[in-house]
Amino acid sequence: xxxxxxxxxxxxTAAALVDDQRRVLAxxxxxxxxxxxxxxxxxxxxxxxxxLDHLDGLIAGTLADAGVTLADVDGIAxxxxxxxxxxxxxxxxxAKALSVATGKPFLAVNHLEAHALTARLSDAxxxxxxLLLVSGGHCQLLIVRGxxxxxxxxxxxxxxxxxxxxxxxxxMGLGHPGGPALERAAVGGDPARFxxxxxxxxxxxxxxxxxxxxxxxxxxxxxxxxxxxxxxxxADLAASVQQAVTDxxxxxxxxxxxxxxxxxxxxxxAPAPALVVAGGVAANGTLRAALDVLCADRGFRxxxxxxxxxxxxxxMVAWAGLERLRLGRTExxxxxxxxxxxxxxSAPRPAGAGA
Ligand code: ATP
Ligand code: MG
Ligand code: FE
Numbered sequence: 001x002x003x004x005x006x007x008x009x010x011x012x013t014a015a016a017l018v019d020d021q022r023r024v025l026a027x028x029x030x031x032x033x034x035x036x037x038x039x040x041x042x043x044x045x046x047x048x049x050x051x052l053d054h055l056d057g058l059i060a061g062t063l064a065d066a067g068v069t070l071a072d073v074d075g076i077a078x079x080x081x082x083x084x085x086x087x088x089x090x091x092x093x094x095a096k097a098l099s100v101a102t103g104k105p106f107l108a109v110n111h112l113e114a115h116a117l118t119a120r121l122s123d124a125x126x127x128x129x130x131l132l133l134v135s136g137g138h139c140q141l142l143i144v145r146g147x148x149x150x151x152x153x154x155x156x157x158x159x160x161x162x163x164x165x166x167x168x169x170x171x172m173g174l175g176h177p178g179g180p181a182l183e184r185a186a187v188g189g190d191p192a193r194f195x196x197x198x199x200x201x202x203x204x205x206x207x208x209x210x211x212x213x214x215x216x217x218x219x220x221x222x223x224x225x226x227x228x229x230x231x232x233x234x235a236d237l238a239a240s241v242q243q244a245v246t247d248x249x250x251x252x253x254x255x256x257x258x259x260x261x262x263x264x265x266x267x268x269x270a271p272a273p274a275l276v277v278a279g280g281v282a283a284n285g286t287l288r289a290a291l292d293v294l295c296a297d298r299g300f301r302x303x304x305x306x307x308x309x310x311x312x313x314x315x316m317v318a319w320a321g322l323e324r325l326r327l328g329r330t331e332x333x334x335x336x337x338x339x340x341x342x343x344x345x346s347a348p349r350p351a352g353a354g355a
Contacts (some may be wrong), residue, residue, distance in 0.1 A: 005318025008091030009083025014314035026065035048086030077321020080108030081338030107321035135279030154206025164210035189239030
């Protein structure tokens with residue numbers, strides 16, 4: 001079984017082919033970072049136009065790279081949301097058109113589910129597993145019970161972790177996208193130099209919060225000499241921010257681990273529980289190392305997909321489409337792109353939070 005996947009929900013235009021042997025046959029990806037950099041963030045209209053300009057060529061190139069034609073493909077999957085609606089429409093309409101032209105089934109993939117199931121493509125992780133989803137727009141702890149079956153244990157009550165890193169990096173003049181720039185700037189920095197808050201530490205539950213951290217970074221910057229940061233201050237502040245975000249995720253993650261064990265307690269023969277990290281922030285080396293230590297300490301298996309599968313890509317969309325097709329969950333051509341599409345619709349929506 002071969003699935004074509006299309007990703008256009010933010011500022012990456014991507015196409016990929018995966019098969020049911022968990023092989024990525026080919027993938028092409030075009031990041032629009034340079035186009036958005038002058039604005040310090042993603043501009044939806046520019047993103048939508050760029051997807052429209054490049055998607056067809058990326059799909060043709062991906063098919064050529066893999067040496068297959070659309071006749072060899074068993075289904076066409078596109079991110080159907082959540083995301084910037086103009087981009088999602090471009091991907092969905094392209095997938096629907098290809099579906100009509102070829103008679104192959106159309107699969108509408110939830111972008112968050114694509115992040116969530118990536119570890120089954122990279123590492124064949126079995127259900128259920130605990131998921132820390134940390135991306136530009138989302139920050140959640142979930143029990144992944146099966147395809148389309150999620151229980152949310154906690155979510156951010158304000159900003160996502162990636163959003164916090166992006167905003168801190170922007171205030172520090174590190175450029176866009178902020179997460180990777182901040183990670184580079186932090187090399188050699190002292191993570192204990194600036195005392196930044198760890199919001200919600202010690203509070204019950206698994207919800208997260210990052211807006212206080214962002215405000216604290218602003219206050220640190222206001223106390224430092226005006227003008228560009230010295231190399232030392234830049235490295236120390238970047239390292240301090242990265243450590244604060246990591247500490248919050250580790251503390252909240254530990255609470256979720258305890259809940260996961262309670263809810264899924266298997267018999268004596270049950271395999272070790274797994275913690276999977278997914279989403280763009282999961283590419284961060286400091287976070288990965290800290291979660292690895294946490295898992296070793298708690299008897300969890302730690303699963304972190306390769307960096308290129310953490311940030312947005314189409315292989316994860318193709319894989320989620322494949323998992324859905326295997327269960328017969330195709331979508332009709334009436335599917336409407338969904339700007340908001342929570343993984344666990346039964347979970348309460350905290351004030352001011354995203355999907
Ligand atoms: P969502 O998946 O919530 O819809 P998105 O698709 O825009 O949002 P992703 O591409 O999954 O998000 O992740 C992008 C985020 O990951 C950005 O906030 C970016 O700064 C962050 N990020 C990427 N690489 C790193 C890194 N090495 N360290 C920290 N953060 C990173
Ligand atoms: Mg992106
Ligand atoms: Fe994403």
